[in-house]
Amino acid sequence: MARIKKRRSQKSGLPPGTLVHIGEVKTPSTTMVLTCFGPDGLIERELTGSADLDTIDESYPVRWLNIYGVHDSELMAAVGRRFGLHPLVLEDILNTDQRPKVDAYDDYLFIVGQIYDVARQRDDLATDQISLIVGNGFVLTFQERRSGTFEPVRQRLRAEKSPLRRLGADYLAYALLDTIVDAYFSIIERLGDKCEALEEEILGKPKRDALQKAHQLKRELSLLRRTLWPMREVIGSLQRSQSQFFRDETRLYLRDIYDHTVHLLEQLEDLRDLLTGLLDIYLNSVSNRVNLEVRTLTLLTTVFMPAALVAGIFGMNFRSMPWLESPDGFWSALALMGSVAVALFAIFWSRRLFR
Numbered sequence: 001m002a003r004i005k006k007r008r009s010q011k012s013g014l015p016p017g018t019l020v021h022i023g024e025v026k027t028p029s030t031t032m033v034l035t036c037f038g039p040d041g042l043i044e045r046e047l048t049g050s051a052d053l054d055t056i057d058e059s060y061p062v063r064w065l066n067i068y069g070v071h072d073s074e075l076m077a078a079v080g081r082r083f084g085l086h087p088l089v090l091e092d093i094l095n096t097d098q099r100p101k102v103d104a105y106d107d108y109l110f111i112v113g114q115i116y117d118v119a120r121q122r123d124d125l126a127t128d129q130i131s132l133i134v135g136n137g138f139v140l141t142f143q144e145r146r147s148g149t150f151e152p153v154r155q156r157l158r159a160e161k162s163p164l165r166r167l168g169a170d171y172l173a174y175a176l177l178d179t180i181v182d183a184y185f186s187i188i189e190r191l192g193d194k195c196e197a198l199e200e201e202i203l204g205k206p207k208r209d210a211l212q213k214a215h216q217l218k219r220e221l222s223l224l225r226r227t228l229w230p231m232r233e234v235i236g237s238l239q240r241s242q243s244q245f246f247r248d249e250t251r252l253y254l255r256d257i258y259d260h261t262v263h264l265l266e267q268l269e270d271l272r273d274l275l276t277g278l279l280d281i282y283l284n285s286v287s288n289r290v291n292l293e294v295r296t297l298t299l300l301t302t303v304f305m306p307a308a309l310v311a312g313i314f315g316m317n318f319r320s321m322p323w324l325e326s327p328d329g330f331w332s333a334l335a336l337m338g339s340v341a342v343a344l345f346a347i348f349w350s351r352r353l354f355r
Helices: 050-055 073-083 087-094 151-158 169-203 210-241 248-314 329-350
Strands: 031-038 041-047 062-068 101-104 108-117 126-135 138-143
Touching: 031 151, 041 050, 041 151, 050 073, 062 073, 062 169, 073 087, 073 138, 087 108, 087 126, 101 210, 108 169, 108 210, 126 169, 138 169, 151 169, 169 210, 169 248, 210 248, 248 329
Parallel strands: 062 138
Antiparallel strands: 031 041, 031 062, 101 108, 108 126, 126 138
C-alpha cells in the first residue's frame, strides 16, 4: 500500500480542535481491540465500529481499548464522545509528529510517547507515535499501526495469576509505559553494534562510505536524543505531580522507569562521544593519508628534478657544450642523472621519508 503523508500546512487556518490527521497513513483501516479484566476474569474482543463502543462492559474494574490507525477522524470523534475526551486531545492524537509530553485534565491523563521500529529492516530509525489516556478504570492507547509493542503486556494479562489483573488502571498504564521505555534498549543496542562495526572499519581500512555511515548514525542518535529527553521529563512529571492518577505503590514503579530513562540517556551520550571520536579519527586518518601521498609525490618530484635540470641544460642550442661532440656524451649525461637520483633516493630512504 502506498503511504500517504499529510503535512501540518493542510491544517492552516482551521480552528483549534479540528480533527485532521497529520502524518503517514500506516495501516489501511482502523481496528479496535478491547480488553476488560479484573481479579475474576479477562475478556478480549475486537470492536468493528463506533457502534460497538456502547457495548463496552463497565462491570470489569479495568477497560483497555487499543486502537490501531488514527487516521479515521470520525471514529476518533466517536471515541472522544464515548470517553469524554477534550477536542484538543483528539487533535493531538491525530497529529502524529508530537513531542513526548503529558497533559493533565480533570478526569484523565493524556500522555504522548514515541516508539522505534526494530523489526523492519531499514537503515534509518522508523518512528511511531503512541498516545495513552489514563482515566478512572480505563486506559486508551492509540497506535499508528500494529507493532507488537504491547504484546508482552497482553501475555501477562492472559496469565490467570498475573498481578496486572488485581491492580488498577494506573498499574496497567505503568506497564505500558515500561514496555515503551524498555524498547529503547533494543534501539541503543542496535546503534551500539553499528558504532562498534564502524569503529573496526575506521581503525582498519575505512571504505569511502564510512563518513556517510558516521553521519547517518549521528542523525539517528540525535533523533533518539530528541525523544529520550522529553520522555524523561514525562516520567518525572508522572512520578512527582500526578498523584491523583497514580497510587503511591504505582509511583514507586514509575521511579524505576525514570531510572531506566536516565540509564538510556547515559548510554546515548556514550555513543555520541564515541561517534564524535570516530569522526575525528576518520578525518585525521584521511588527512594523514593525503599528507603521505603528497609527501611521496613531492619526494619523487625532488628525486627526478636534477634529471630534468641536466636534460634542460643539455637541451640548450649552444654550438659548444661539454660532451656534445663526445661519442659517450649521451651515456655520461644519463649516468649523471641516474647518480643524482639514486643519491637523493638513498638520502630520503635513510631518513625514513618513504616509509
